[in-house]
Amino acid sequence: MDRFDIPDKRWRIVKDWIIRQIESGEWAAGSKLPSIRSLSRMFNTSITTVQRALADLEADAYVSTIPRVGYFVSASGQAKPASGFDFSSVTVNVNHAVVTMLSQAASRTTASLNSAVLHSELTPHVLLNKCLAVLASKADNSLTGLVAPPGLPALRRRIAGLMLARGVVCGPDDILVTSGDTIALELALEAVAAKGATVAIETPTYYGILQTIERLGMRALPIRTHGEHGIDVDHLEEALKLKKVSVIFLNPTLQNPRGFIMPDATRARLSQVAREADVPIIEDDIFFDLVPEDERPRAIKSYDTSGQTIYCSSFSKTVAPGYRVGWCVAGKYRDAILAQMFSRNLAVSSLAQNVLNEFIGRGYMDEHCNRLRTQLDSIGGYFEALVRADFPVGTVYVPPRGGFIHWIELPLHTDMTSLESLAIERGCHVAGTGIFFADGYATTGVRICLGMTLSADVIAILKVIAECAHLAGKSTDTLTPSAQSAEFAAC
The missing domain is CATH 3.40.640.10 (Type I PLP-dependent aspartate aminotransferase-like (Major domain))
Structure with missing residues (x-):
C-alpha cells in the first residue's frame, strides 16, 4: 500500500515534509509556502488534508497565516514554542539503500556521478x-x-x-x-x-x-x-x-x-x-x-x-x-x-x-593538491553554467567553495521517481536523497559528484539529468514557492 493511501497518516506526511524544509534551512523565516492547492497536487491528497497539516503547523508556531495571502514560515524561530525545537530522535535505516546505490554505480559501464570518489584521471x-x-x-x-x-x-x-x-x-x-x-x-x-x-x-x-x-x-x-x-x-x-x-x-x-x-x-x-x-x-x-x-x-x-x-x-x-x-x-x-x-x-x-x-x-x-583544486574549480564552473542554462527554473544550487560534491534542489513539483526512471531509460542512474536523511525520506535534492574530468560521457550524463528533470516536472502544474523563486541561492 502506498504511504499516501493511509487516510489518517496523510496530513502527518505533509506536515513532516514542510517541517523538514524549514528545519533544514531551505525555507527561511518569512518565506511563503506553496499554496494549499499546490500542496494538494504535490502530495496527491485532498485540500482538507493539507489544511489539517497547516493548522497543526500553525499551532506549533512553525508557520503563520495572512488571510487571503497565504502561509509563511514563522519569524519567531521557525519551531515549536514549548521547548523551542523538535527533539525526536530516529532509528536509522539507510544501509540497504546505500549498498544498492553503490552496487548500481559499480556495475555501470558508463561514468557514475553518484559516488564521491576521486577518479583515476585526477589521481x-x-x-x-x-x-x-x-x-x-x-x-x-x-x-x-x-x-x-x-x-x-x-x-x-x-x-x-x-x-x-x-x-x-x-x-x-x-x-x-x-x-x-x-x-x-x-x-x-x-x-x-x-x-x-x-x-x-x-x-x-x-x-x-x-x-x-x-x-x-x-x-x-x-x-x-x-x-x-x-x-x-x-x-x-x-x-x-x-x-x-x-x-x-x-x-x-x-x-x-x-x-x-x-x-x-x-x-x-x-x-x-x-x-x-x-x-x-x-x-x-x-x-x-x-x-x-x-x-x-x-x-x-x-x-x-x-x-x-x-x-x-x-x-x-x-x-x-x-x-x-x-x-x-x-x-x-x-x-x-x-x-x-x-x-x-x-x-x-x-x-x-x-x-x-x-x-x-x-x-x-602540495604540488598535487594545488593542481587538483584548479581542476575541480574549472569543473565546478562548467557545472554552474550548465545548471543556469539547462536545469528547470526554480532549481536551487549553491556552488561549493571547493571540492567535487554538488547539491541541487529541483523544483518542488518534480516527480523524483519519474526522474530516476527516465534517467535509467537514457542510460544513467540518479540516486535518491533518502540515504542522506536519518528517517530515509527523500527530497527533490540530487547529489552530483564530479571527481573526474569533463569527458564527453560525463557531459552527456549531466545533460541527460537536466533533460529528465524538465520531463519529470511536467507531470504536474508548475509550482514556484518563494523559497525557490530564484534559480540560484548565494552563500
Whole structure:
C-alpha cells in the first residue's frame, strides 16, 4: 500500500515534509509556502488534508497565516514554542539503500556521478609511482612487514605537520593511522557512545555517518542545518541542555552532501557549547585539502581545550582512494581507540603508509593538491553554467567553495521517481536523497559528484539529468514557492 493511501497518516506526511524544509534551512523565516492547492497536487491528497497539516503547523508556531495571502514560515524561530525545537530522535535505516546505490554505480559501464570518489584521471599516479620507485630501490624489508597501530612513526610525524594548517598543534603520538576515514569514524563513535545512545547530526548528512550510527545500534537526532552556516548551534544547545545527546557527529568542511563550509565563528561557538555540556564531538574533515588556501577554516579540533573532540580525516578523497589510509587525532579517547585497533587487528598497509610518507616528504602533496583544486574549480564552473542554462527554473544550487560534491534542489513539483526512471531509460542512474536523511525520506535534492574530468560521457550524463528533470516536472502544474523563486541561492 502506498504511504499516501493511509487516510489518517496523510496530513502527518505533509506536515513532516514542510517541517523538514524549514528545519533544514531551505525555507527561511518569512518565506511563503506553496499554496494549499499546490500542496494538494504535490502530495496527491485532498485540500482538507493539507489544511489539517497547516493548522497543526500553525499551532506549533512553525508557520503563520495572512488571510487571503497565504502561509509563511514563522519569524519567531521557525519551531515549536514549548521547548523551542523538535527533539525526536530516529532509528536509522539507510544501509540497504546505500549498498544498492553503490552496487548500481559499480556495475555501470558508463561514468557514475553518484559516488564521491576521486577518479583515476585526477589521481597523481606519476608522483605516487616515483615514490614507489624510490622505496623499491632501497630494498627495505619493512615495506612488506607489519606496522602495528598506531601506525608508521614517520608518517605520523608528517600528518602532525599537516594538522598545523588546520590550526591543530599535536605530536606524532597524538596521531592514530587508520584504514581510511570510515574506520576512524566508527572507532571514534564506539569510543564515546554505547548502543542505544543518541547522536546529534547535521541534516542532511553524509550517509557513511548514518551507516555507522545504524551499524552500532544508536539513534540519530537530526539538528537543523543551514546551507551556509552548517549545524544550528541554538538547536543543538537546547538539545544538550535537555541531556538528549551523547555525542555530536558532523562534517563541517565542504560538507557531504551540501558542500558548505561552516564559518570559524560558528565552529568556535560549537566547541564552547559542547565543552560546557561535556559532550564529545566527532569531526569528519576529509575534504580539507580541497578548500582554496585563502578560504580554509580552522578545524573544530583547534578550539578544543579538553581533548573531547576527535578529528578524523584521510588521503582517500585527495590523493589515493585505493590506499585506504586515514587518521584520527583522538584527544582523551586515544587509548580507548588504540585498544580497539589492537583487539580488532586493524593494522594499515605498511606499503601504503611508506608511499604516502614519501609523497608528503617530497613536497608532492602540495604540488598535487594545488593542481587538483584548479581542476575541480574549472569543473565546478562548467557545472554552474550548465545548471543556469539547462536545469528547470526554480532549481536551487549553491556552488561549493571547493571540492567535487554538488547539491541541487529541483523544483518542488518534480516527480523524483519519474526522474530516476527516465534517467535509467537514457542510460544513467540518479540516486535518491533518502540515504542522506536519518528517517530515509527523500527530497527533490540530487547529489552530483564530479571527481573526474569533463569527458564527453560525463557531459552527456549531466545533460541527460537536466533533460529528465524538465520531463519529470511536467507531470504536474508548475509550482514556484518563494523559497525557490530564484534559480540560484548565494552563500
